[in-house]
Amino acid sequence: MAKPNLSPKIHLNKDNFESLLQERVNNEISKYVINTNEIDESMRYALSNPGKRVRPLLAYLVGDVLNLDLNKIDGTASAIEIIHTYSLVHDDLPCMDDDDLRRGQPTLHVKYSESTAVLAGDAMASLAIDIILQDSNLNSDLKVKLLQFLMKTIGPEGMILGQIQDISFETTDVSEEQIIKMNELKTGALVEFSMLAPVIIAGEDTKEWKKIAKRVGITFQLIDDLLDIQETEEKLGKAAKKDKKKNKKNYPICFGVDKTRDKIKEYQNEVEMFLSDMNLSDHPISIYINKLFARQK
Secondary structure, three states: OOOOOOOOOOOOOOOOHHHHHHHHHHHHHHOOOOOOOHHHHHHHHHHHOOOOOHHHHHHHHHHHHOOOOOHHHHHHHHHHHHHHHHHHHHHOOOOOOOOOEEOOEEOHHHHOOHHHHHHHHHHHHHHHHHHHHOOOOOOHHHHHHHHHHHHHHHOOOOHHHHHHHHHHHHHOOOOHHHHHHHHHHHHHHHHHHHHHHHHHHOOOOOHHHHHHHHHHHHHHHHHHHHHHHHOOHHHHOOOOOHHHHOOOOOHHHHHOHHHHHHHHHHHHHHHHHHHHHOOOOOOHHHHHHHHHHOOOO
16 A cells, blocks of 8 residues: 655645554554564554554654654654554553453453563564664664664663553552653653654754653643543443552542643643744644543543
8 A cells, every 4th residue: 555645845734644644654564564473463463453553643743843754754653653562562461451452452462372462562672673773764873863762762761660660659659759750651751752753863952842742741641541530441442440440550540530630731731832832733733632632531
């Protein structure tokens, strides 16, 4: 299937950018996983399970703001979604969150086996790194910068640290600051990478974008935690109200729904102000981020 015909020199169409970019990243990912063995098959099962592709879409939209040729983002956007999927596969395992349902379908360890899920997750992590290494649209310096940033994002100072905190907090009292930091690491870090990678590719300063990317990532997790206690399993496509049952320490459980909504609103206002200051209020990136924030009840 051909890539969507998106010009890198003009703003994306506000009416159809989401479906076009989802199609684009799906097409890109399909190039990298071929059903030749059981691991390929299990990776394809996880990656073809219809998700929102939030992180690669954010990468493409920031790239559009910076007037980047979207071909320069394709490999990194695919790697981001593959990393995210690997994290979900491992997160669903019985030794972690022990979930049987993901995006309305059996989780990978239920469909295949626990050992296959562990290995498929490992394979996806290494595949994502290789995609960036082999990306002919990036020079060597950019590859090094992106991979250094990605390793910090998903490693023991980033996503993995956030995940171990999520587990360890089940048996201890935690502060508001600790929960926000956990959200920043386990979810926000990869969202931040998604929004900053195009800035790095464009050779721009990441300082201002970093502030907003961090807020978007944390808010995304706050809304997810809020939805967990408010929505049904059918609506979420995964087990609902599971965090409280497992003694998870997230923001709405510890500090209540009203305070969570106040925190979301605080971050949302900061994001909107940043986008307005950059004259991006009518750009698809503002439309998309507002849609992500509007998921809460």
